Structures are given as C-alpha cells and as structure tokens.
Amino acid sequence: MSPDTRTRPEASSGTSGLRNANDQLGKWTRRFVRRPGSNNSAGRMVVALLLAFALFAFLNPRVFLSPINLQNIAVAAPEIGIIAIAMMIVMLTGGIDLSLVAIANFSAITISTLYNAIAATDPALAESLSLVIVLAGVVVGVLGGAINGFLVSVVGITPILATLATMQIYNGLAIVWTGGSTLYGAPAVLGSIGQAAVANVPLLFIIFIVIAILVAVLVNRTALGRMIQLEGANSVAAQYSAIPRRRVLLKTYMVAGLLAGLAGVLFVARNPTASADYGSSYVLLVIVIAVLGGTNPTGGFASVFGVVLATLTLQVVSSGFTAIRLSSYEYAIAQGVILIAVMIFDSVSSSRTKKPKKSGPPRHSEPEPSAVALSDPDLKRN
Amino acid sequence: MEALRKLRGTNNEGVLALVLLALIVGMSIANPTFFTLNTGFSILRSAIVPVIFALGVLIVVITGGIDVSFAAVAIFAGYATVTFCLTMGFDPGLFGIFAIAIGIGSLLGLINGLVIARFSLPTLIVTLGTQGIFFGAMYTYVGATYYAELPGSMAALATTNLLDVTTSSGRAYLHILVVPVLLLCVLVALALKRTMFGRSLYAMGGDIEAARRAGFQVKRTQVWVYVLVGALASIAGVVHIVLSRSANPRDLVGGELDIIAAVVLGGASIFGGRGSVIGTVLGVILVQVIKNSLLLVGVPSAWLRTAVGLLLVIGVGVQAIAARRKSRQMRVIDDVDLAHPHEQKVGS
Numbered sequence: 217m218s219p220d221t222r223t224r225p226e227a228s229s230g231t232s233g234l235r236n237a238n239d240q241l242g243k244w245t246r247r248f249v250r251r252p253g254s255n256n257s258a259g260r261m262v263v264a265l266l267l268a269f270a271l272f273a274f275l276n277p278r279v280f281l282s283p284i285n286l287q288n289i290a291v292a293a294p295e296i297g298i299i300a301i302a303m304m305i306v307m308l309t310g311g312i313d314l315s316l317v318a319i320a321n322f323s324a325i326t327i328s329t330l331y332n333a334i335a336a337t338d339p340a341l342a343e344s345l346s347l348v349i350v351l352a353g354v355v356v357g358v359l360g361g362a363i364n365g366f367l368v369s370v371v372g373i374t375p376i377l378a379t380l381a382t383m384q385i386y387n388g389l390a391i392v393w394t395g396g397s398t399l400y401g402a403p404a405v406l407g408s409i410g411q412a413a414v415a416n417v418p419l420l421f422i423i424f425i426v427i428a429i430l431v432a433v434l435v436n437r438t439a440l441g442r443m444i445q446l447e448g449a450n451s452v453a454a455q456y457s458a459i460p461r462r463r464v465l466l467k468t469y470m471v472a473g474l475l476a477g478l479a480g481v482l483f484v485a486r487n488p489t490a491s492a493d494y495g496s497s498y499v500l501l502v503i504v505i506a507v508l509g510g511t512n513p514t515g516g517f518a519s520v521f522g523v524v525l526a527t528l529t530l531q532v533v534s535s536g537f538t539a540i541r542l543s544s545y546e547y548a549i550a551q552g553v554i555l556i557a558v559m560i561f562d563s564v565s566s567s568r569t570k571k572p573k574k575s576g577p578p579r580h581s582e583p584e585p586s587a588v589a590l591s592d593p594d595l596k597r598n
Numbered sequence: 599m600e601a602l603r604k605l606r607g608t609n610n611e612g613v614l615a616l617v618l619l620a621l622i623v624g625m626s627i628a629n630p631t632f633f634t635l636n637t638g639f640s641i642l643r644s645a646i647v648p649v650i651f652a653l654g655v656l657i658v659v660i661t662g663g664i665d666v667s668f669a670a671v672a673i674f675a676g677y678a679t680v681t682f683c684l685t686m687g688f689d690p691g692l693f694g695i696f697a698i699a700i701g702i703g704s705l706l707g708l709i710n711g712l713v714i715a716r717f718s719l720p721t722l723i724v725t726l727g728t729q730g731i732f733f734g735a736m737y738t739y740v741g742a743t744y745y746a747e748l749p750g751s752m753a754a755l756a757t758t759n760l761l762d763v764t765t766s767s768g769r770a771y772l773h774i775l776v777v778p779v780l781l782l783c784v785l786v787a788l789a790l791k792r793t794m795f796g797r798s799l800y801a802m803g804g805d806i807e808a809a810r811r812a813g814f815q816v817k818r819t820q821v822w823v824y825v826l827v828g829a830l831a832s833i834a835g836v837v838h839i840v841l842s843r844s845a846n847p848r849d850l851v852g853g854e855l856d857i858i859a860a861v862v863l864g865g866a867s868i869f870g871g872r873g874s875v876i877g878t879v880l881g882v883i884l885v886q887v888i889k890n891s892l893l894l895v896g897v898p899s900a901w902l903r904t905a906v907g908l909l910l911v912i913g914v915g916v917q918a919i920a921a922r923r924k925s926r927q928m929r930v931i932d933d934v935d936l937a938h939p940h941e942q943k944v945g946s
Contacts, residue, residue: 312722314855367911372918374868376664376722377910380855384907392900496852500726513720548734555727556713563717 261509261525268529272536280539287418289531291410294424295320295482297527299498300505301431302475304523307506308435309468310448310515311368311375316476317498318386319360323480324490325390327353327406328399335401346403353484354477360386361473362466369465383499390492402488410485420482425524427478432520434471444468448515497548504555505530530554610865610917611877618884625891632894635763635770643773645886647838649879650779651857652864653786654830656878659861660790661823662803662870663721666858667710667729668831669850674736675703675828676835680748680845681741689749699832706732707828711821733851745845752836756843775837782833787875799823803870859906860885863913885909 272280279285299316306313330349335342342349360382367378412419435441443464446454455461484490507513508530509523530551537547626633651668658665679699683689690698706728714724748756761772790796798819801809810816839845864881866873885906892905 367915371915372922373911373914374918377862377868377914380859381907381910381914384855384859384903384910388901388904388907391903392898396900500730503723503726507723513723543738545734545737548730549738550734552727552730552734555730556719556724559719559723559727560713560717563719 258510258519258522258525261522261529265525265529265532268532268536272532272539275536276539280536283416285535285539287413287416289528289535290418290421291486292535293527293531294420295479295486295495296498296501296505296531297424297524298427298475298479298482300502300509300523300527301428301520302472302479303502303506304509304511304518304520305431305435305444305468305475306375306472307511307513308444308448308515308518309465310451311465311468312379312503312513313364313375313469313472314379314499315360315364315383315386316472316479316502317495318383318390319357319473319476320480320483321490321492321494322360322386322390323353323357323477324483324494325394325399325492326356327481327484328402328488328490329393331403332399332401343404346405349403350406350481353481354474357473357475357477357480358470359473361470361476364473365466365469368469369462387492394490394492396492398489398491400489402484402490406481406485407488410482410487420485423482427475428520428524431475435518435520440464440467445516448512448517450516501530501551504551507555508558611874611880614864614877614880614884618880618887621884621887621891625887625894629891629894632891635765637890637894639761639770639772641883641886641890642776643771643841644890645882646773646775646779646841647834648857648860648882648886650782650830650834650837652861652878652882653782653875654827654834655857655861656864656866656873656875657786657790657799657823657830658721658827659858659866659868660799660803660870660873661820662806663714663820663823664858664868665710665721665725665824665827666854667706667725667732668827668834668857669852669854670729670732670736671703671706671828672831672835672838673847673850674706674732674740674835675699675832676839677736677845677847678702678740679836680745680752680839683749684745684747689751692751692755695749695752696833696836699836700829703828703830703832703835704825705828707825707831708821710828711824714824715817715820729851729854736847740847742847744847746843748839748843748845752840753843756840773841775841779837782830783875783879790875795819795822800871803867803872805871856885856906857882859910863910865917 299320302316303313327349330352331342331346334345334349364379364382367373367382368375371378373381409419409423414422435444443454443459444467446457446459447461447464447468451461454464483494505526506518506523509519509526511518511523533550533554534547537544537550622633631637651672654668655665676699679695679702682698683695710725710728713719713728714721747753755774758774759771760774760776761770763770763772788796790799798809798814801812801814802816802819806816835850838850842849860881861873861878862868862881863884864873864877864879866878888905888909889902892902893899897905
C-alpha cells in the first residue's frame, strides 16, 4: 500500500460525495466491461451478422437476396443451431460433447426405421403413430445423453474422452444398423412440418426459436440452470455450496441428448432420409458456433441468444460463399479463421481488462474482484 | 512384490502388455490362422503410420494439450510434396522428399504453436480451427486430384521389404519402414526421458504455473512441441502415401480420434504429465490387433468403430475409477498421519 492511499480518506472529506459518485461510476463501468458472456458477445454477434449480411448482399444481391436463398438459410439453420445450443449447455459445465451429431443421426435413424417397419404392414397405422415414433427418436437422444452423463459424472471420465468414445459407439452402431446405406421414409406429418411456413417464415425456424427461448429460460431462470453455470464457473466452489455435482452433470448431458434428439427429428423433417454419416462436418461447426456465440469453452459463461445469432451468421456466411461461388473448402478455411480470430480477440480484450502483462512475474496488487479470478484462463486451463 | 510393481510400469504398461498378450493367445486359439507371420507382419505394417502419429499426439498430451489437426497437417505436407515433385517433374530423392514435407509440416505446426502459446488459448479449439484451415487450404490452393503415380524414389520405397519369408501359408513381407519407425520411437523415448526438453514437457503437463516458476521457458517449449508434432505428422503423411502407393487428399483426415484413443489407452493422461512411448506403442498395436482380429473372428467390419469406442470407454473408465480410489486412499492415509502425532502429544 502506498502512503497516499492511506491518507486520502482524511485529506479530501469535503469532496467525498463527488468521489463516491465517481467510485460508483467506476464500479459500474468496470462491471459492464468485465461482464462476461451475454450482452457483450450478443451485441458483437448482432454486428457480425449485419456485417456478413450486408457484405454478401452487396457482393451478389441477385442470388443472395433471392427469397429462395433466404428461406434456405432459415431452413438449414435450425438443426445446426439446436445442436450448437446443446454443445453450449455442455460447455457451460466446462465439458464438451463430441457425440451430439452421432446422437442426432441415431435418433433420425430410429424414426426412419420404426416408420418403415410399421408402414410395411399398415401405412395408415404408421401415420397415426407418428407422434409415438417421433417421441421414440427423442427418447433415444435422451438415452444417448444419459449414457454420456453416466460416464462423465459417475465413472468420472473426462468429458472429451467419454464423448469421443460414445461418438464412435453411436456412430458405429448406426453404421451397423443401416449397413452404411441411407434410409428413406418418414412420417408424412414431419415432412409437412418441414415444408410449412407461417407468414413466409419456415416452421422449422420458428421451432428453433421456441427451443432456444426454452433453453434460455432453463439456463437463466431455473435452479438447474444456475447449478450448471456454477459447476462450470468453479467446480470446487460448487461442491462446497452443496451442489449435487453428479446429478447436475447427468442432467446436463441428458438435456444435451434431448436437444440432439430433437435435432435428429429436424433432420428427418427437412429431408425424409436418415444415414449414419449425415452432417459429419457439424461436429466442428457446432463448436465454432458455440464459441463464436460467446460460450467460454472452460465453462461458466454462455448466452443462448449469442449462439442463435452465431448460427445465423455462419449460415449467412456459408450461403454467401455459395452465392459468390466459393467452394465449401474455402468455407472450411473461413470457419477456422473466424474461430481462431474470435478466440484471439477475446483473449486480447479480456487480458487488457484483467492484467497488463500475462507472462510477467506475479504482481502484488490489491485484491481483485472474484469474477476476475474465476475467468482467469491460466487458472482454469488444462 | 517390488518386481511385480516394476513390471506393471508407471503408466500400467505391464497391464496393457498383458491384455495384448491375452488377446493374441485367445485369438490364436479361436482361429489358428491368426497366429501366423503373415498376420503379424500385416499388423506391424498397418501400425506404422498410427505409431508415428501417436508419438506426436503423445508429446502434446504430456504437456496437457491436445492436437486434432495433425492428420490435416500430415496429408497437407505429404500431398503438397508429391504434387510439387510431380508438377515440377523432378525427383529430389527420398531424403529431399522427407525434407520438404518436414519443412511444410513444421511450418504448419509453428502456426498452431504460435497461436496457442502467444494467446494462451485452449488447444482443442485452436487445433480444431487450424484443422479446417489446413484442410481447406490444401483443397483450394494445392489441389484435389488423386495421384496414382508417385515420384520414382517413393514408388521404389513402397515395394522394398526388410524381410521376405516364405511360410506354409504364403509369403510374408515385413516392410522396410518398420525400421525408421522404431528408430523414431527410440529417439522420442530418449528425448522424453533424458533431455531437459523432455522433462520440461512433463513438468508443464503436471502444472504449467509451477513449471514456469521453476524456470522453464513455458511458452517457447509449447511452440516447439507443436512444431515437433507438425514434423512428426508430416513424416507420417509421406509414409502413408508411400504405403498406400497413391496420393489421395481425402485420406487420413477423420481418423484423428482413433489415434488419440490409442494414445490414451496407452496410459497417457489427457490432463498431462503422464505417458510413455512404450505404452503408446502398445496402445496403437492393441487397437490394430483388435481391428485385425474382429475380421478374423467373423465380426463384420461395420462393428469396428463401436469396438474401438467400447475399448476406449473400458480403458479410460478403469483408469478413472482406479484414480478415484487411489485419491480416496491417500486421503485416509493423510488422516492417520494427522491423528498420530496428535495422540503422541496427548500421551506425553
């Protein structure tokens, strides 16, 4: 402590009101600047979305702004977006789930097989049982998530390894089941949902938004959501706060499985086919989206709104690349560059507000707000 | 007892070897064609590329990181080298080809390392990103054609065998590339065990902050690690092209997870600080033997992925449960130690 900090209170009592106001202002700005996740990243994504949209609309307005293209964006975004939201929830606990796409495919295959099996004897019965068939697909998703959750929480395997293994298992089982070929056939109801639109907005997109809102409520307004966030922010503190770690993790992965199962339903709704290797590029893509949407990959902070915006942004970039005749490989480059650029930007801007020099010797400074210690990447890495 | 513990190895290599041995014995009883020189040599041949990859992954995993871009680096380096040689129409010889590929691979690894070390970013996310970049860049800027003809020196290497044994069930070939791979294994093992660089990798994996305070150049080492992985991956890429006698840009990428699974099965901890070359090699061979034996027992090849996944769950699950039990035991011992002096004090 320097001498002048000690003498300050007595020296300037006359201007204490002003100083208090100033302190208050400082505290408020600091909180605003440091506020991790939500507002910050969502605001950034709004700007990114508008920029991307404007850029491609300028480069090739005839193709990019055509109603068909815009509708394609709105139809393709939901399935990716829902898996990205599932990834976000898992990342919120500091984990990762590589098996989500495999679960979604498994759910789609379940729906297609069940439908075909029943329709082979009685097509009318199969249509009337549509709801049950779809539910079966979703249940398969929840089961897949429960297995992940069991491995992570009860057995204690690191999430990345557990879900890496289950990804192989689910994917392998799907290959065995389908024999590696594509299955055709799905309840007609799903197909009509996939085609339907309300006021020119595809129904699939509306479903996506509804699911996103539900998840946002779950994460921000329920006890489970709070516990998930705490678990990711500081696992040790969560344990001392009597948070049932195992149960929370199990539920987290089950919710992620549920969402993946729903994404599988959307796969079938969009296109009445199911195969084991559909959307294999999504595994990387959803991680990109989740991180882009302001999810901290080490856990604790995320925003559903940001993830939704990030989904749309990447979908806009993807179809924009097609509109200006760039290949999907160039899109792969763009994905990687965007991901790394965002991570670098986050790291630079957060280290600027935290400490001036990262690799310097530890400073003896006044105690900092605990939020800083929580989001310190050095402490949380590995 | 002491000898037993030594046999078991620090990372359960002994247990792994026992499992491997049991599997081989079991398979040989179930299907006598398994226990032939043919099978043995073909398993060794199929393990060549995975072992080189696994060495690279092992190095990263020991430092507590993870790299999923190595397959993209490998095919980029290998394919770009072949393309370069074929379009320029000259053959720089094996040495030249490996030198060019290693140069490209190290450069790509350097990108990984610089981004990760400079900005302290999560390694998984960064390498996921660079994987897309490298793969996309190869297709966009290098090419996407399939080359069935290789430069002369590579084609010659492809058909060179170290051993050529005629057995009752036909001729068995042991490919010459087994030798350099063994050499690489020994080199990496020595580097990990006997050099300052190797020890600093373990130190960083154990606790990066502690390693930094102990005076290790953490950032610089991290960059070197990824350069090294890039170099190893590029060797694997060239070897893969040689062994498959064609350069296909669609190869390798997508198989990263199998390699990581093998390394983790080999006893390396994903949290860093643990792992050995012997364990890694055993892990890779175990996966290859299982792949090979499934086919022999008559299980359709579609089950392969599931089998590898199950193997990973079992291997890692056993490790996780054992680790938890150990930590519980340690806590108990601590309590006893604390209680003991206390009693003495009361007694005196």
